[in-house]
Amino acid sequence: MSVVGFIKSERGQSVVELALVFPLFALVFFAIVEFSHLFYVKLTLQHALREAGRYAVTGRAEEKRTRPEAIQEVFCKNLIGTGLSCREVRGEFALNPSDGGGSGEIVTLTATFEKAPFTLLIGQFFPDRKATFRISTTWKNEPF
Numbered sequence: 001m002s003v004v005g006f007i008k009s010e011r012g013q014s015v016v017e018l019a020l021v022f023p024l025f026a027l028v029f030f031a032i033v034e035f036s037h038l039f040y041v042k043l044t045l046q047h048a049l050r051e052a053g054r055y056a057v058t059g060r061a062e063e064k065r066t067r068p069e070a071i072q073e074v075f076c077k078n079l080i081g082t083g084l085s086c087r088e089v090r091g092e093f094a095l096n097p098s099d100g101g102g103s104g105e106i107v108t109l110t111a112t113f114e115k116a117p118f119t120l121l122i123g124q125f126f127p128d129r130k131a132t133f134r135i136s137t138t139w140k141n142e143p144f
Helices: 003-008 013-057 067-077 086-092
Strands: 093-096 106-115 131-140
Touching (some): 013 067, 013 106, 013 131, 067 086, 067 093, 067 106
Antiparallel strands (some): 093 106, 106 131
8 A cells, every 4th residue: 555545544534533532522421420410419408408497497306315416317317319428417517596496586507518529530620629518598487
């Protein structure tokens, strides 16, 4: 085969095209998966905090534990599928007032914590390679 014939040959063209397109496809695919999961985590955390808020404003009390512990347990039970455990949340779960408030008082629940992305490739785009979530909800206690 002559040099001109070799240059005009289309052998290996698909391999070169794949090598150029595949990294871009992989980046887009992993970004979609990663951001979908982070969106799911945020929605689940909002749901868990709202459930804990609903529990807080009803004024229920239990004999075995304090009211703030019961409210936090409700929050932790609703962290399904987030990859976060109650241990990661304990220091960052805030109840204002700390005793859950009295009848007719305003109660604010706040949760702040970090979640590491699945992939290192996408994790590079977050500060400290972690996504930070800060969620808050405010309720008024029912008369009890």
